Amino acid sequence: MENKTIVITGGSRGIGKTVAETYRQRKANIVIGDIRDAEGEKLVAKMNEEAGAKVAIYVHTDVSHYEDNRHLFRTAESEFNRVDVAFLNAGIGSTSNTLFAPLDDDREESIFNVDLIGVVKGTKVALLHMAKNKEDSAIIINASTCSFQTPPAMSAYNAAKHGVIGWVRSLDFLPKVCNVRINANTDLMTDLGDRSIEPYWKVADALPRASMKTLIQAIDICIKNTTKSGAAILVLPDGVSDFPRPAVFESTVNEATNKALEIYKVEMVEQYKKELDIALKRYSDN
Known part of the structure; x- marks a missing residue:
């Protein structure tokens, strides 16, 4: 990844921050898009100070808006000449179950606007920058085990993440059209925000967790394995594996x-x- 440029949405903390720090250690240029400005700016300032040069930038980005996605990727290309990898990681879980909540459009739509529509918009903009590369490029979506499983307490979140896998698998043909591959990582490390009185959280607390090291292994596969496109890669406590498509x-x-x-x-x-x-x-x- 030396001198390559990776754009990371939701990169100010959590999984995104770990990915940013890991690939900066491997000499990549880091571009973070997030709405947590103070945390994002602090992180890139530390990276630039340690490198003694501009190797990281922060761009305020609400992934649910095309204009923010355009600004993020155009800034990345302007600063570092090209985009090699996009890790579309931004997501929310605070409205993961609204089944019996008040009938409120904003409450209902927010999780889909970020977790699914944000992925669609980010992918489309990333493609327009990465298709120009003469070398292999990779888009990686951070999905969830809820892309396949359906705990009732996370019904809206499940629906959004199922949609993400449908989107990724539908685009497996992209290497034949341009030089871009798209894959999804699915993990057990999601922060679902306000726990309220939902009894499921006792189950969630008891779930084994995958490690950040395992997540990085999965991302490495997505970046390095040029045969991977449209794949769903499980990041689980016992390691990394492909989750096969259902048979026709x-x-x-x-x-x-x-x-x-x-x-x-x-x-x-x-x-x-x-x-x-x-x-x-x-x-x-x-």
Whole structure:
């Protein structure tokens, strides 16, 4: 990672901070996007002081807004010439269960705007910067074991994180269109904010936790393994492993379907290459 640039959302503390510190130790340039300005600015100031040069920057970023995502990645490219890795880590869990809460639009939408829509927006903006690289680039999404499991106390959070995995798996074709891969890490280290009176937290407290070391191993795989795209990588107490996709339902395909799919795989790539060219021009003009 020496002289490479990694953009980290939600990088001021917790998982994001650990990732930032780890890759700075490996001589990467660090760009942190977050809403916790004091913590983020303190972290990058420490990195720059230790390096005796500008090797890290902080950009106030609300990932639920396109303009903030554009500003984050444009600043990263302006300061360090390119973006090699994006770790889309920003997330909230404070409204993870609103089933019987008052009917409030902002309360209902906030977790989806950050945990799912923020991922979609961050991915689309990151792609427009990373597709220009001549070398392999990687987008890594920090998902959750709740991308697959469904504890009732985290229903809204589960839905958002299930959506993240659907998004990542849907984009496994990207290396054929440009030089960008996208993968997801799923872990057991989530801070879900206000615990209130929810009885599930007794269960949550009893859950074994994966280590930060294991998380870094998973991120290393996403960065270094150029065959990984559209993968869901589990970060668990017993180590790192792939979580396989479910099998295709046999009754939903036949010989004609398979022939059509073979043609589609070729036509899809060519179509998306054209759409990417248009998107890059539109982005550069705005």
